[in-house]
Amino acid sequence: MVHHKLKEQFKRHGIDSAGLPSAWLEELSYAFEEHEARQAVYEQQRHAMMTLIENASELICSLNSDYRLTMFNSAFKRIVEARLGGKVRFGASLREMLDPVRDDCWLADLERAFRGETFTAVRCVSFDGGSYWLTASYHPVKRENRVEGVTWYAQNITEQKLAELSLTDSENRYRTLVNQIKEVIFQTDAQGLWTFLNRSWTEVTGFTVQESLGQPFLDYVHPEDRERNTLLFLPLIRREKEYCRHVVRYVTKDGGYRHVEVHARLTLDEEDRIVGTSGTLTDITERTELEESMLRAKEEAEKANRAKSVFITRMSHELRTPLNAILGFSQLLQLSEPRLHPEQLDKTEEIIHAGEHLLALIHDILDLSRIEIGKLPLELTSVDLEQELRDCMGFVKPLAEEKRVKLQLTVQEAEICVRADRVRLKQVLLNLLSNALKYNRPGGAVSLHLARDAAEGCTVRIEDTGLGIREEDLPSLFEPYTRFHSMTGVEGIGVGLSISKHLVELMGGTISVESRLGEGTAFLIRWQGNPHPRKDECREEAE
Incomplete structure (x- = not known):
């Protein structure tokens, strides 16, 4: 059977199909049907391809040899119109639409493509107030080795490019930081x-x-x-x-x-x-060398200090021998017969007083030297603090009466005992009491307070109403040979407080000072966590 469309074609061209062999007609009908089927598939594929191109996010276009647009999709139209500020139509010349100065790189790329090069380039374009990065691919369309046109498509890689730039910038900053x-x-x-x-x-x-x-x-x-x-x-x-x-x-x-x-x-x-x-x-080379230098200096200083202490110890012994002889002969002169004249007795008394003072200074220097070289023996026993304070007050009572200074003792709780060397503790208390009287004012007072602390310790506070000490002088108060009241004419070389501090620490306590210039000074001796035996136990151990 002859295809009806084939009959129409015969009729249009004045051909009578009735006179043609039936085999020919069947063959022609089959070929015509196959052609129509292929044409339908082609149209379907073409429509699908154009739909894909039209809806693609990439920019796609094709140009003929005159740089005129033969095809473009919506993405291309939207971006190019925004970029160039005009309408994009089929047949328009892209070369004429581009600015020779601003778009010189795009024109150069097109010329490369029309010379037959297939390549991809990354370009930055500006429109709508922003900058966008595109990767553009150029593919020449050739026939018989002659370029008849160019197909072009571009993808927006702005996010990727900005991420790369950010990463590069971050790496550069990191590299700069690391190198600095x-x-x-x-x-x-x-x-x-x-x-x-x-x-x-x-x-x-x-x-x-x-x-x-x-x-x-x-x-x-x-x-x-x-x-x-x-x-x-x-x-x-x-x-x-x-x-x-x-x-x-x-x-x-x-x-x-x-x-x-x-x-x-x-x-x-x-x-x-x-x-x-x-x-x-x-x-750390410089730091290490400085530490080694400081260590060597420290060792040398300690060696020199030990040598000094040994020298002082030996010299103290050498000085005490003739000094004891002077004191002994002076005392013999006082008792000699016939009796000395009153004026001679006064001179002898001055010799004895000066000798005893010098002997006390030698003892202080000797104690300090022993402490520094670690050779001062202590005999720790249970000591009743209240009793020791009362004994010391009895010793300094004549000096207090001479200075017209009032002595008073306040005991918060009885039977407060500590482990200490009784002789050395008395030495510390007498030194602090003597200073409180010597540096006081006429009509002043020295208050002694004994109390137990909440942290199973106890405190002895010796407070005066004397001259006081400047705040900037307090840190160096316990250093050897330090005197801040030398202008008052009080005898001494400034080692008493240093010895007291070392002795208190050797007996497990601490000593500190509070002072206000012109108002007075308070010294505090504390024992933390020291055993507190009962008073009868202190007495038994002392006996």
Whole structure:
């Protein structure tokens, strides 16, 4: 049967199909049907392709040899119209639409494509007040080795490009920061080879980064420190520690070495396997040399101090022998017959007074020297503080009457005892009481307070109404040979408070001072957590 459309074609061209062989007609009908089917598939594919191109987010167009648009999609139309500020129509010349100055790179790309090059370029365009990055691909359309047109499509990669630029900027800032840091920042692989070093490496060692990368880090550790360095790294490698910090010597290019503090951590991969280490190397050479110099100076000072103490001890013994003789003969003169004249007796009394004062100074210097060299023996027993305070008040009562200073004792609680050397404790209390009287004012007062602390301790407070001490002088008050009231004419060389402080500390206590210039001074002796035996136990132990 002849296809009806084929009959229509015969009729249109004046051909009578009735006179044609039936086999021919059937063959023609079959060929015509096959052609129509193919044409339908082609139209369907073409429509699908055009729909895909039209709805694509990429910019797509094609140009003929005259740079005129033969096809473009909506994305191309929207962007180009926004960019160029005019309508885009089929047959329009893209070369005429582009600005020779502003769009010179696009025109150059088109010329390359029309010369037969297939390539991709990344370009930045500005429109709608913003900048956008596009990756544009150019594909020449050739026939018989002659370019008849160009197809072009571009993808918006602004987000990707901005991320890349941000990453590059971040890397540049990080690299700048790392290179400006004084410490050496390093990374090694699992074999201990340098994989990263910043510029400080060269400043510290003299070796360049380029010549050091890929080399074993242990080669740069001083040969004498390598074994120790490895041992110090072992706990980190065994994951017994999160980091390691130690000091070793690193060799320098000039043959010397630097003291370096290493701070390292493990570098792990996603499967928690060790892939290397990272950390910092800090050059502490100057600090180490300063510490060693200070240590040597300290040792030399201690040696000199011990020599001084030994000298003073020996000299004290040498001075006491003739001084005791002077005191003895002076006392004999006072008792000699015939009796001395009153004027001679007065002179003899001055000799005895001066000798006793000098002997007391020698004893103080000798005590201080023994304390400094650690050779002052103490006999610790239970001591009744109230009784000791009353005894000391009795000793200084004549001086208080002479100075017209009132003495008063306040005891918060009876039977307060501490473990102390009774003789040395009395020495401390008498020194503080004597100072409170000597530096007081006529008609003043010295108050003694004894109280138990809440923290199972006790406090002795000796307070006067005297001259007081300047605040800036308080920190150096307990230093040997320090005197702030020398203008008052009080005898002494300024070692009493220093000796008192050392004695109190040797007996397990502390001593401090409070003072206001012109109002008075208070010294506080504290014992914390010291045993407090009952008063009868103190008496029994004393007996």
